[in-house]
Amino acid sequence: MRLDIVTIFPEYLEPLNVSLVGKARARGLLDVRVHDLRQWTHDRHNTVDDTPYGGGPGMVMKPEPWGEALDAIVASGGPGEGSDTEDGSRGGSEHGPVVVVPTPSGSPFTQTTAVELAAEPWLVFTPARYEGIDRRVIEEYGERLRVRELSIGDYVLAGGEAPVLVMVEAVARLLPGVLGNAESHRDDSFAPGAMADLLEGPVYTKPPVWRGRGIPEVLLSGHHGRIARWRRDQALHRTARYRPDLIERCDPAALDAQDRVLLAELGWTEGDDGRFGRTASDVEE
Numbered sequence: 001m002r003l004d005i006v007t008i009f010p011e012y013l014e015p016l017n018v019s020l021v022g023k024a025r026a027r028g029l030l031d032v033r034v035h036d037l038r039q040w041t042h043d044r045h046n047t048v049d050d051t052p053y054g055g056g057p058g059m060v061m062k063p064e065p066w067g068e069a070l071d072a073i074v075a076s077g078g079p080g081e082g083s084d085t086e087d088g089s090r091g092g093s094e095h096g097p098v099v100v101v102p103t104p105s106g107s108p109f110t111q112t113t114a115v116e117l118a119a120e121p122w123l124v125f126t127p128a129r130y131e132g133i134d135r136r137v138i139e140e141y142g143e144r145l146r147v148r149e150l151s152i153g154d155y156v157l158a159g160g161e162a163p164v165l166v167m168v169e170a171v172a173r174l175l176p177g178v179l180g181n182a183e184s185h186r187d188d189s190f191a192p193g194a195m196a197d198l199l200e201g202p203v204y205t206k207p208p209v210w211r212g213r214g215i216p217e218v219l220l221s222g223h224h225g226r227i228a229r230w231r232r233d234q235a236l237h238r239t240a241r242y243r244p245d246l247i248e249r250c251d252p253a254a255l256d257a258q259d260r261v262l263l264a265e266l267g268w269t270e271g272d273d274g275r276f277g278r279t280a281s282d283v284e285e
Ligand SMILES: C[S@@+](CC[C@H](N)C(=O)[O-])C[C@H]1O[C@@H](n2cnc3c(N)ncnc32)[C@H](O)[C@@H]1O
Pocket: 101, 102, 103, 104, 105, 126, 127, 128, 129, 130, 131, 132, 133, 150, 151, 152, 153, 154, 155, 156, 157, 158, 159, 160, 161, 163
């Protein structure tokens, strides 16, 4: 997979050289190219921002450098070019890259989004600063490329570099060969499938007793079926407690009979459509 990141703070992306993503790069599974937006400016001060039309506080990122940057990157990787990844994926794509625009006003970046992006051969990220990028840039590239405006949460950061680090790590760990154990994201919170709308429960490792605290007996039983059931119950407990909104939207087809019994015990009511709802007063805290 090829990733291009355009930023005015290339050094902010240094963490992409360490840990899981750094190793994936070193092994040729990820081709990450960080570009300084200012190389596409032409004035003495390398200006990338200007005052907003209509007035108001803050500055807006100028369209010209972004346009030149995106044109140059797209032109660098047509079909059949730009690939040097070991998995054989091309740096280019017949559809061009997906342009990922981090913005608090985008749609939520979720595990499902990460899975979708992990299936793409080429992503271009446009982390902004100030009040964001002149809207015409998003309109322009939205007409010829696939553009996704994505938010990592309901809060506002000073820039899009941290969101890019978040998104790249979430996507990279889903790529074949990046995690040591390919199965290890299957049981994660939000993992597509049985965990799609659930949070993972607690995990334990050795020693068996730490500061007088033991671990749940079932985990020592060696009984795979009972352990799987316990983990599932814990996931339901935790989700009901911290993210009741996820229980409410849970696909009924993803819930088995024991799940339904447990949710009823926790005070949830099953509707005619198999979905669970609750009243504030009857849910275990
Ligand atoms: C100060 S923010 C601009 C916020 C903008 N005025 C608004 O209210 O939507 C500057 C940049 O940080 C990035 N950013 C900040 N918060 C973000 C979030 N929650 N998700 C994704 N990107 C974010 C985006 O690239 C954004 O353009």
